[in-house]
Every structure is written in structure tokens, then in C-alpha cells.
Amino acid sequence: VTTASRALDPHSDHPVSAITRARVAAAAGRLGYRPNPMARALRRRRVATIAIVVHDIADPYFAEIVRGATAAASARGFLTVVCSSDRDPLTELSYAEMLRENRVSGVLFAGGGLDEPRYRRRVGAWAKDVEHYGGAVVALAPRPEPWAAELPDNRLGAELATRHLLAIGHRSIAMISGAANLFAMRERESGYVTAMREAGSAELIVRADLTFAGGAAAMVGLMDGRAPTAVFAASDTMALGALSELVRRGIDVPGQLSIAGFGDIPGLEFIHPRLTTVSAHMAELGAAGVVRLLLRLDGEDRTARVNVHPVELVVRDSTGPPRVSGR
Amino acid sequence: VTTASRALDPHSDHPVSAITRARVAAAAGRLGYRPNPMARALRRRRVATIAIVVHDIADPYFAEIVRGATAAASARGFLTVVCSSDRDPLTELSYAEMLRENRVSGVLFAGGGLDEPRYRRRVGAWAKDVEHYGGAVVALAPRPEPWAAELPDNRLGAELATRHLLAIGHRSIAMISGAANLFAMRERESGYVTAMREAGSAELIVRADLTFAGGAAAMVGLMDGRAPTAVFAASDTMALGALSELVRRGIDVPGQLSIAGFGDIPGLEFIHPRLTTVSAHMAELGAAGVVRLLLRLDGEDRTARVNVHPVELVVRDSTGPPRVSGR
DNA sequence: TTGAAAGCGCTAACAC
DNA sequence: GTGTTAGCGCTTTCAA
Numbered sequence: 001v002t003t004a005s006r007a008l009d010p011h012s013d014h015p016v017s018a019i020t021r022a023r024v025a026a027a028a029g030r031l032g033y034r035p036n037p038m039a040r041a042l043r044r045r046r047v048a049t050i051a052i053v054v055h056d057i058a059d060p061y062f063a064e065i066v067r068g069a070t071a072a073a074s075a076r077g078f079l080t081v082v083c084s085s086d087r088d089p090l091t092e093l094s095y096a097e098m099l100r101e102n103r104v105s106g107v108l109f110a111g112g113g114l115d116e117p118r119y120r121r122r123v124g125a126w127a128k129d130v131e132h133y134g135g136a137v138v139a140l141a142p143r144p145e146p147w148a149a150e151l152p153d154n155r156l157g158a159e160l161a162t163r164h165l166l167a168i169g170h171r172s173i174a175m176i177s178g179a180a181n182l183f184a185m186r187e188r189e190s191g192y193v194t195a196m197r198e199a200g201s202a203e204l205i206v207r208a209d210l211t212f213a214g215g216a217a218a219m220v221g222l223m224d225g226r227a228p229t230a231v232f233a234a235s236d237t238m239a240l241g242a243l244s245e246l247v248r249r250g251i252d253v254p255g256q257l258s259i260a261g262f263g264d265i266p267g268l269e270f271i272h273p274r275l276t277t278v279s280a281h282m283a284e285l286g287a288a289g290v291v292r293l294l295l296r297l298d299g300e301d302r303t304a305r306v307n308v309h310p311v312e313l314v315v316r317d318s319t320g321p322p323r324v325s326g327r
Numbered sequence: 328v329t330t331a332s333r334a335l336d337p338h339s340d341h342p343v344s345a346i347t348r349a350r351v352a353a354a355a356g357r358l359g360y361r362p363n364p365m366a367r368a369l370r371r372r373r374v375a376t377i378a379i380v381v382h383d384i385a386d387p388y389f390a391e392i393v394r395g396a397t398a399a400a401s402a403r404g405f406l407t408v409v410c411s412s413d414r415d416p417l418t419e420l421s422y423a424e425m426l427r428e429n430r431v432s433g434v435l436f437a438g439g440g441l442d443e444p445r446y447r448r449r450v451g452a453w454a455k456d457v458e459h460y461g462g463a464v465v466a467l468a469p470r471p472e473p474w475a476a477e478l479p480d481n482r483l484g485a486e487l488a489t490r491h492l493l494a495i496g497h498r499s500i501a502m503i504s505g506a507a508n509l510f511a512m513r514e515r516e517s518g519y520v521t522a523m524r525e526a527g528s529a530e531l532i533v534r535a536d537l538t539f540a541g542g543a544a545a546m547v548g549l550m551d552g553r554a555p556t557a558v559f560a561a562s563d564t565m566a567l568g569a570l571s572e573l574v575r576r577g578i579d580v581p582g583q584l585s586i587a588g589f590g591d592i593p594g595l596e597f598i599h600p601r602l603t604t605v606s607a608h609m610a611e612l613g614a615a616g617v618v619r620l621l622l623r624l625d626g627e628d629r630t631a632r633v634n635v636h637p638v639e640l641v642v643r644d645s646t647g648p649p650r651v652s653g654r
Numbered sequence: 655t656t657g658a659a660a661g662c663g664c665t666a667a668c669a670c
Numbered sequence: 671g672t673g674t675t676a677g678c679g680c681t682t683t684c685a686a
Binding site (some may be wrong): 034037045060074267 | 540
């Protein structure tokens with residue numbers, strides 16, 4: 001049994017003669033033998049399953065990350081548990097707890113970290129426990145924790161979108177952002193602010209739920225005040241919500257108001273007007289997270305390096321020059 | 328240890344005195360003891376994890392089902408593995424294989440069955456294996472396999488949507504459906520056909536990918552032919568795609584053409600025009616699937632009963648009377 | 655390079 | 671109602 005175990009384990013570095021290896025492989029094939037994952041998990045002290053924690057599985061941004069991650073994981077023999085916290089930190093922590101107890105091999109955090117002391121303390125302790133049993137943790141959104149991370153370039157993306165709006169002539173550009181204590185939002189806001197300051201324009205950030213409804217509500221607030229000529233939304237979902245509110249009001253986009261999003265979720269080229277956005281390649285990000293996680297499990301990456309993935313501005317039809325108002 | 332094991336297991340029917348039970352609970356609390364899921368899984372021959380197989384996790388219809396299922400499962404101490412087949416039967420089967428090998432407690436099939444002999448044979452054999460080790464299988468969409476099922480009333484839903492269009496005066500109503508070998512589509516088509524025949528109107532079914540792009544493409548085809556005055560799409564995602572094509576062409580909805588969908592995915596009330604659809608309560612369906620699955624695991628349901636869940640027509644702004652064309 | 659033996663932590667069969 | 675015992679199927683010493 002020992003020799004068979006070694007011959008069948010590609011990760012084992014114990015020497016097995018070529019002949020024996022072949023005989024084992026032949027016997028396994030003949031008998032249809034596959035190692036029992038449960039016995040293996042008990043012995044190895046962890047299961048061949050990874051988990052991905054998202055804020056909202058119904059948001060295409062996260063759904064794309066999950067798509068990429070599950071495909072990459074299954075290609076390497078790992079199952080993927082998906083946990084959708086619905087943006088509730090307590091729900092997220094209770095999922096994390098379940099994952100730790102079940103000794104999942106690793107956890108991908110697709111949702112950004114929260115700047116909240118109690119939450120940070122609990123997440124920190126939790127991660128220590130996971131690493132203690134040999135599990136890996138990788139972040140796919142910015143967090144204060146010193147974790148390995150694969151991130152989209154949030155700051156640059158926001159800067160690109162804002163600069164694009166500035167370049168086509170806008171000066172009054174508002175940003176629809178999410179909760180202020182979310183690190184991902186801080187990075188995107190920082191990119192927006194950088195571009196706006198550079199251009200000497202006044203910033204205006206409004207906060208909303210990171211949902212379609214939230215984007216629509218934020219747009220209502222914006223239009224009822226001194227309406228900007230352009231809006232940069234920190235997520236495509238919010239951008240779509242804002243856009244729907246404009247359509248509802250019969251406001252021409254981009255004629256009267258330009259709008260840009262972030263993420264490049266699938267289907268944007270079919271929206272009317274086709275939404276200008278920043279492509280964050282979420283599926284690739286999810287896959288990169290899995291690769292990084294598996295690398296850590298193999299002990300080939302002990303760093304907390306943060307890999308920042310490139311983003312690109314995708315100019316479509318929802319942004320255009322501001323209307324030259326009568327002067 | 329045995330007594331402790333029994334005292335801690337809520338499912339055990341072996342008698343344990345109240346005093347002992349209390350002492351065990353106290354000791355467990357004091358020691359922070361939690362049974363090891365891996366050892367338990369090895370012994371019980373299955374893990375406390377269920378799986379849900381969807382066609383496309385990025386489609387809000389499935390995302391909602393997953394949301395409902397994961398919440399219900401985690402509330403009962405089960406983790407949920409999500410497998411998105413991207414509508415490829417081979418991918419789906421390879422996921423199923425992984426799930427069987429990992430001895431998941433049960434599998435929820437959120438995507439409908441395929442009328443394809445080879446696929447049906449393989450799925451049938453797979454399900455036998457799963458049931459053989461004590462796993463449960465539940466369908467959340469119609470399938471030919473004689474499985475336990477929790478389904479939305481696809482037929483009635485399609486009938487309601489079509490009748491609504493008929494009632495407000497339409498006679499030329501096309502249906503945008505999905506692949507012909509998908510049982511879920513057959514049910515919805517059958518509802519449409521029933522209503523149309525009842526009204527003595529001619530049916531017109533066009534097929535498309537069950538995506539946003541597919542819906543848009545189908546609409547192109549429809550408009551380039553003898554355009555109907557109303558369209559019923561077999562999924563909200565396709566309806567949204569069709570709608571975007573109409574908006575692109577500057578066709579007024581519902582003024583020039585009415586459109587209705589199926590599912591009632593989140594956010595439809597913010598689309599313009601707000602989409603009329605059939606509410607299939609996907610999250611509840613996912614939760615019901617989990618409950619049913621757990622019931623079967625407990626041996627409290629050995630039937631292959633098909634529970635059909637009620638659906639409701641939700642009339643919003645995308646449907647209205649046909650324009651009275653010059654006569 | 656191979657193999658024997660121990661044991662991961664639990665639960666079920668079987669006494670008592 | 672409680673306890674003893676025997677594994678579940680694997681991987682990892684340790685010895686040869």
C-alpha cells in the first residue's frame with residue numbers, strides 16, 4: 001500500500017522505481033482505483049477543496065470572479081465552495097468559521113476588506129488559525145491584512161476613467177462610490193481624486209449601496225442637486241443603475257450626461273448606450289487567485305506579495321463630450 | 328468517547344441520560360471541542376457538503392438560486408460547492424464525477440436536463456452511484472430522470488405571460504426560447520403554445536443562446552422578418568438582451584412592441600422600461616431544494632415527488648396594448 | 655527502493 | 671444507558 005500510495009502521488013518525492021510505478025499504474029487502471037478523498041483529507045489534515053468568499057454572488061462582478069476561480073480550481077482537482085456574505089461582515093465571519101472547521105485548503109477573499117477594528121481583529125485571528133493548519137489565504141481585493149493578494153489596479157483604473165472624462169472636456173465629474181470603510185472603494189476614490197486634482201477640478205463623491213438600486217438612488221441625488229456633466233461609478237452594477245435612472249428621466253446619455261463604470265461585466269456591449277468602463281478581467285483574476293493559492297499550498301510562495309493586475313479603459317458609447325451649453 | 332459522540336450528535340437516536348448529556352455539553356464547551364469533520368466524513372462515508380450544478384453562474388437566474396441554496400445549507404451546517412458548467416454537458420459530467428468521488432452529501436441540479444441519449448445514460452449511471460453511497464440528488468429544473476424535484480411552474484408561467492399579452496390585445500406574439508433539447512424550455516414553450524392555440528393565434532418560436540447576447544440576436548432576427556407586436560422571452564436575461572436591441576433601434580417599448588420575460592431576476596424594477604415578467608422565486612427554490620435534499624439524507628423522503636412551486640405574473644411597464652395600426 | 659506498522663478522529667457494532 | 675473495540679483508507683515514520 002505504501003508503495004502504491006507513493007507511486008500514485010505526483011507530489012511525493014520519495015523514490016519509486018519505474019517498473020513498480022508502471023505496475024501500480026496498471027493495477028490502478030485495471031481496478032478502477034482512485035484514492036479516497038476523505039481518508040486522504042483525514043490523514044493530510046485538510047480537504048482538496050478551496051473556498052471563495054464574495055460580497056454578493058448575484059453581482060456579475062463577483063459571479064465572473066467565481067466563474068474564473070471554479071474553472072481553474074476544478075482543472076487542478078479542487079472543488080470550490082462559494083460563500084456569499086450579502087455584504088454582512090458577521091455572515092462573512094460565520095462562513096469563514098465553517099471553512100476553517102472544515103479544513104478547506106485555502107480561502108480566496110473576493111470582497112474587499114473592511115476598516116472596522118472588531119472585524120479586522122477577528123479576521124486576523126481567523127487567518128492565523130487557517131495558516132496554522134496549513135491552509136492558504138489569498139485576497140482578490142485590497143485589504144489591510146498582510147496577505148498574499150492578486151488585485152486589479154483599482155487606483156489606475158479609476159484614474160483612467162476619470163482622465164478619459166476630463167480629456168473629452170468634462171470638468172464637473174461626480175463619482176458614485178460605495179461604503180467609505182471598504183478598502184476597494186478607497187483605492188478607486190483615490191484614483192478619481194488624483195485625476196481630478198491634477199486637472200484642477202473639484203471632486204464630488206457620493207456614496208451608495210454597491211447595487212443596481214444603489215446606483216439609481218445615487219443618480220437621483222445627483223440630478224436633484226447641481227447635476228454634473230459626467231459620472232464615474234465605482235462598479236458597473238451601480239453604473240447600470242445610474243444609467244437606468246437617467247433613461248427613466250429621459251436624459252440623453254452621453255448627449256446630456258456621460259457615465260463610466262468599473263469592471264467590464266459581461267453584456268455591456270449590448271446595453272444601450274454601450275457602457276464605457278474599466279476592464280478588470282475578473283475571471284482571470286479569480287483564476288490567478290487559485291494559482292497563487294495552490295502555489296502557497298505547495299510551499300512555493302511564502303511571501304505576502306501583492307500582484308497588481310493591469311486594467312484597461314474600454315471606451316464605448318456612454319461617454320462623450322459635454323454639451324456646449326449656451327454662452 | 329462513544330457516549331460523547333452520541334451526546335453531541337443531534338441526529339443520534341441512541342439514548343443518553345440528560346445528566347450525561349449535560350456533562351458532555353459542558354466539557355465540550357470548556358474545551359472548545361468540535362467534532363473533526365474529516366474524521367466524521369471518513370467514518371460516515373460522506374462529507375457535510377452539498378453541491379449545486381448550474382448552467383451559468385453569471386446568469387442572475389442561477390445566481391439567485393445559488394444565493395438561496397447556500398444560505399439555507401449553511402444555516403444547517405452544510406457547505407455548498409458551486410459548479411458552473413457553462414452549458415457544456417461534458418463539463419457538467421466531469422464536475423458530477425468530482426462530486427461523486429468527493430462523496431458530497433447531495434447534489435442540486437439547477438440547470439435543466441438535456442434530451443440527449445449519451446448524456447442521459449451517463450447521468451443516470453452517475454446518479455445510481457451517488458445514491459449507492461447514500462448521497463441525494465434533487466432537481467431544480469425539469470429533467471427526464473425520475474428524481475426528487477422542486478420546480479417552478481414553467482408551463483403555467485409561460486401561459487400567464489402569453490395570456491397577459493393576448494389579453495391586452497396582441498395577436499402576433501413571438502417567443503424567444505433556448506435550445507430545443509432542454510426540458511425547461513420545452514415546458515415554457517408548451518405553456519406559450521397552449522395559450523396561443525387557445526386564442527387561435529399562430530405560434531412563432533425562435534431559438535437563441537440563453538444569454539443577453541442571444542436575446543439580442545434573436546430580436547434582430549425577429550425585427551428583420553415580419554416583426555411581431557409582442558415577444559415572450561423564456562428567460563429574463565434573454566428578454567433584457569432583446570430589449571437592448573429594441574432600444575438600440577429606437578423602437579418604443581411597449582409603444583411599438585411589448586416584451587415579457589421569465590424569472591424575475593433582481594433589479595428589473597430599475598430597468599427602463601421596467602420589465603414585465605413571471606416571478607419564479609429562485610432563491611426560495613434553491614432553499615427548498617436544500618430542505619428536500621436534507622430530508623432525503625435523513626431518510627424522511629424516499630419518493631421522487633415533483634413539487635411544483637407557484638409562479639406569478641408581474642406586470643410592469645414593458646408590456647402594453649399594441650399600437651392601433653392604420654386600418 | 656520497498657514494506658510494516660502506527661494512527662489521523664470519529665462512529666457503529668456489540669457487549670454489558 | 672454506557673463503554674469497549676474495531677475499523678473507515680489513507681500517509682508517514684521507521685526499519686530493512
